[in-house]
Amino acid sequence: MGRAGKAYVGLVSSPGGGLFLDLAELSDDEQLLREQAHRIAVEVLRPAAWALDRMTPAERIAPGSPFFAAMGTLKALGYHRLFLTPEAGGPEQRLSALTQSVVLEELGWGSLGLATAFLVDMLPVMCISSFGSQELKDELMVPWVEDETGSFHGCWAITEPDHGSDFIAVRDTESATYGRSQLVAEPVGDGWVLRGQKSAWVSSGPIATHAAVHAQAGGDGDLTHSLFAVVDLDQPGVRRGPPADMMGVRDDPQGEIFFDEVVVPRQNVLIPPGPLYPVFHDQLLCLTSSVISNVAVGVGRAAFEEALHHSRTRIQGGGPLARHKNIQLTLYGMFERVETARAYSRTTLAHTQANLPGASAEALGASPRHARAAQVFAKRTAYEVAHDALQVVGAQGLSRDSLIEKLFRDARSLLIEDGTLEVLALDAARDLIDNYEHSTYDMEEMMATW
Numbered sequence: 387m388g389r390a391g392k393a394y395v396g397l398v399s400s401p402g403g404g405l406f407l408d409l410a411e412l413s414d415d416e417q418l419l420r421e422q423a424h425r426i427a428v429e430v431l432r433p434a435a436w437a438l439d440r441m442t443p444a445e446r447i448a449p450g451s452p453f454f455a456a457m458g459t460l461k462a463l464g465y466h467r468l469f470l471t472p473e474a475g476g477p478e479q480r481l482s483a484l485t486q487s488v489v490l491e492e493l494g495w496g497s498l499g500l501a502t503a504f505l506v507d508m509l510p511v512m513c514i515s516s517f518g519s520q521e522l523k524d525e526l527m528v529p530w531v532e533d534e535t536g537s538f539h540g541c542w543a544i545t546e547p548d549h550g551s552d553f554i555a556v557r558d559t560e561s562a563t564y565g566r567s568q569l570v571a572e573p574v575g576d577g578w579v580l581r582g583q584k585s586a587w588v589s590s591g592p593i594a595t596h597a598a599v600h601a602q603a604g605g606d607g608d609l610t611h612s613l614f615a616v617v618d619l620d621q622p623g624v625r626r627g628p629p630a631d632m633m634g635v636r637d638d639p640q641g642e643i644f645f646d647e648v649v650v651p652r653q654n655v656l657i658p659p660g661p662l663y664p665v666f667h668d669q670l671l672c673l674t675s676s677v678i679s680n681v682a683v684g685v686g687r688a689a690f691e692e693a694l695h696h697s698r699t700r701i702q703g704g705g706p707l708a709r710h711k712n713i714q715l716t717l718y719g720m721f722e723r724v725e726t727a728r729a730y731s732r733t734t735l736a737h738t739q740a741n742l743p744g745a746s747a748e749a750l751g752a753s754p755r756h757a758r759a760a761q762v763f764a765k766r767t768a769y770e771v772a773h774d775a776l777q778v779v780g781a782q783g784l785s786r787d788s789l790i791e792k793l794f795r796d797a798r799s800l801l802i803e804d805g806t807l808e809v810l811a812l813d814a815a816r817d818l819i820d821n822y823e824h825s826t827y828d829m830e831e832m833m834a835t836w
């Protein structure tokens with residue numbers, strides 16, 4: 387339990403019994419995976435997250451930190467392979483989107499920070515598996531996928547000190563030409579050289595071995611001038627800023643990465659500058675939105691279950707809190723929102739995966755407005771449910787010894803992580819206005835044929 391010394395006051399239970407309508411579709415193996423994922427969330431992620439939350443930023447990244455133990459457990463159990471295709475080293479039969487969603491929700495239920503660390507770790511490998519040369523796959527992807535100790539860890543270096551929302555609001559014409567990036571790439575010999583930095587908010591930035599990096603290879607912010615590369619962070623010219631001391635998601639260290647004349651071999655540039663880059667950027671954001679929404683459902687469910695447990699056991703006004711009508715209505719509202727967010731997030735993840743370019747001959751491309759809507763809805767739900775849960779728990783929920791207090795801070799951070807709600811919604815609105823096809827009819831003509 388680290389410096390805290392105290393166990394948290396909260397619910398440590400079996401998987402949310404009776405909460406899920408669609409799990410009958412899971413095979414026996416998938417049901418086992420779901421139970422295992424929940425057990426890991428209970429026995430590994432929550433205790434590690436609880437300890438990390440109370441540590442100083444430096445303690446969180448020191449050798450022996452619970453962060454490394456938790457990541458090591460996920461690797462030892464092969465969770466980093468779960469989401470890959472069989473060709474990339476994933477399960478013999480690719481996990482269904484439903485099963486992926488179930489696992490993501492359990493990870494989010496256990497810890498938003500550690501779930502985030504897990505997701506950004508997977509990003510470079512997933513991109514190499516889709517866009518990397520065979521040489522890069524053999525050199526980097528294979529050992530990464532085979533690693534069972536946590537010797538590899540990825541991060542996603544996209545935002546910069548002066549470019550946060552710019553990278554999310556890609557359909558906004560002003561933001562899509564955001565000016566000079568703070569990380570530039572120049573061709574040199576048989577590769578590229580990187581100069582500049584990424585923002586202090588890069589999840590796992592302080593400890594990652596490799597980064598999936600977006601950099602600008604031209605004079606302005608037009609996305610066709612950008613490139614995407616996987617960069618080894620253990621090389622001359624790479625420097626890290628101190629880990630940030632954040633309000634929420636403290637269980638995943640965040641920090642700047644500086645690049646001073648860092649050479650990136652050509653084969654590590656997965657998407658070079660050109661017309662493919664904007665499409666890649668857009669579709670990658672569809673994938674991250676669809677994934678994070680399922681994690682957010684886990685955060686909301688965790689808060690709901692804490693409130694439910696508390697209201698059944700806390701006696702006030704002559705009986706359990708759950709006897710009071712206002713508490714009943716609040717609990718119902720939380721349940722309704724979590725269930726709705728789950729249903730939409732699952733559907734959207736399935737649609738995104740089936741339609742990413744290359745997923746099949748019929749793939750249409752993932753839908754930005756749907757992916758963004760899933761993310762906005764699930765994150766807002768997680769925050770509103772955590773807010774209501776705190777009200778149900780009362781003063782105890784404000785105490786640092788209450789899991790609700792941590793969930794509330796994490797859920798609040800979700801409204802900013804991976805794009806603010808407003809910017810995600812504006813980006814979806816732009817897609818909606820430009821591309822939504824609706825039927826039109828002439829009222830007079832219609833009445834004439836009535």
Ligand SMILES: Cc1cc2nc3c(=O)[nH]c(=O)nc-3n(C[C@H](O)[C@H](O)[C@H](O)COP(=O)(O)OP(=O)(O)OC[C@H]3O[C@@H](n4cnc5c(N)ncnc54)[C@H](O)[C@@H]3O)c2cc1C
Pocket residue numbers: 506541542543544545546549550551552554555558561584585587588589590634635640799802803804805806807808809812
């Ligand atoms: C927990 C956490 C984890 C993160 N992990 C990563 C990571 O792994 N990698 C990484 O690179 N980054 C990461 N980030 C950074 C994250 O993506 C940004 O914080 C986010 O995109 C918002 O950018 P910003 O914080 O710079 O806010 P800003 O862009 O400065 O926005 C500030 C405010 O202005 C509004 N705003 C900004 N631009 C517009 C616009 N065009 N139209 C309308 N409103 C606008 C926003 O909605 C917001 O309210 C993380 C952040 C958090 C909190």
